[in-house]
Amino acid sequence: MSTIQPQIIKTWKAAIHLRQASEKQLKAALLQLADELEKNSSAILKANQLDVDKQEPGNPRIDRLILNKQRITGIANSIRKISRLPNPSGKTLEKRRLRNGLQLRKVTVPLGIVGAIYESRPNVTFDIAALCLRSQNGALLKGSSEAENTNQAAMRLIKKVLKANDIDPDCVTLLPSDRETVQELFTATRYVDVLIPRGSDSLIQFVRKNSQVPVIETGAGVCHVYVEKEAALKKAVNIVVNAKVSRPSVCNSVDTVLVDEKVAPAFLKQLQPLFSEHQVEIFADAKAHKLLKGYPHLQKAAPGDFDREFLSLKCAVKVVKDIDEALDHIREHSTKHSEAIVSNNKKHCARFLQEVDAAAVYTNASTRFTDGEEMGLGAEIGISTQKLHARGPFALEKLVTEKWLLQGNGQVR
DSSP states (O other), rough: OOOSSSHHHHHHHHHHHHOOOOOHHHHHHHOOOHHHHHHHHHHHHHHHHHHHTSSSSOTTHHHHOOOOHHHHHHHHHHHHHHSSOOOSSTTTEEEEETTSSOEEEEEEEEEEEEEEEEOOOOOHHHHHHHHHHHHTTTEEEOOOOGGHHHHHHHHHHHHHHHHTTTGGGGEEEEEOHHHHHHHHTOOTTTTTOOEESOOOOOHHHHHHHHOOSSSBBBBOOOOOEETTTTHHHHHHHHHHHHHHHEEEETTTSSEEEEEEEETTTHHOOOOOHHHTTTTTEEEEEEEHHHHHTTOEEEEOOOGGGEEEEEEEEEEEEEEEESSSHHHHHHHHOOSEEEEEOSSSHHHHHHHHHHHHHHEEEEEEOOGOSSSSSTTOOEEEEEEEEESSSSSSEGGGSSEEEEEEEOOSSOOOO
């Protein structure tokens, strides 16, 4: 069986060269990458079409796989924004002189080698490569076979640009898409500093359970919007529709709508025609099912439907007695990604913000804003749903760790 260790070691060594690159080199490389991406969009789109053609019609992942001119322009502009962000490495966090005369500084440094395992989305190849270059981290990218042609075309472009800017092209490596690659990556503790899975909950849990390399979890979202009894119903309907249909295949789209029983009849009556227009399939609990009678895409919810990240035009709906029941439901079923309340009751909104344990908690807004670009952080590797090191958009600023520097002149202990 072939091994990826030679590629891993090459990237590990190339990262040393990357950390010696100047700010001018890094910015020039990123700006050139953005320009070359747009110039070579036809080749990228051709490769992407080969991947799309392999998929089964109706596969919800196709939306995340497809590239077009608009999305390529978005990726290129994102790379340009990353080039303008300050390098998070090399910042002095603390500085003082100890009693024995030692000069002490705590500084930010690159994580080292970042391994990313992701599904479908070929834009992630460009995003992670650009973020790692800007923060001077080596990158090992393990995409899925679904996007193999697109990822390979992207990597050819990235390496061409790195070489043109006198940066070792091996500092960014696309690993084979076969599953054996993942197992070897899990044990590369000497060379890989962190693994970041991005994709389905099953992928994330598989990486977390099997990797010997430290893992930062991202992505899986079972997101809720709670329509409280004092909500402005028109506003609530707009928020729920946006959170579900604007891009249903992403992790910050809503999966379960909780509705206070006092406003459920009126709210669901207003929601039905808009959900029907987009052919949203509803999985309703008993109370909601009764109120939604006649809705053309209605199913009775099974208990497991309230734990599903649908990633498609499907949504669970549950009628709750009050905010206490809503909070209990979220505590039991949330994956701690993004949660929202719609209400004009300031006390209940404040309670929701305080009690809900999630990376992003909203009042009177769509969950679709949990995104590095939307929050002004630039592109992100993913949305971290854990609490160590990074939480929320895992953007450029979090691709560093700390190092203590101590300068003396002969001190001994």
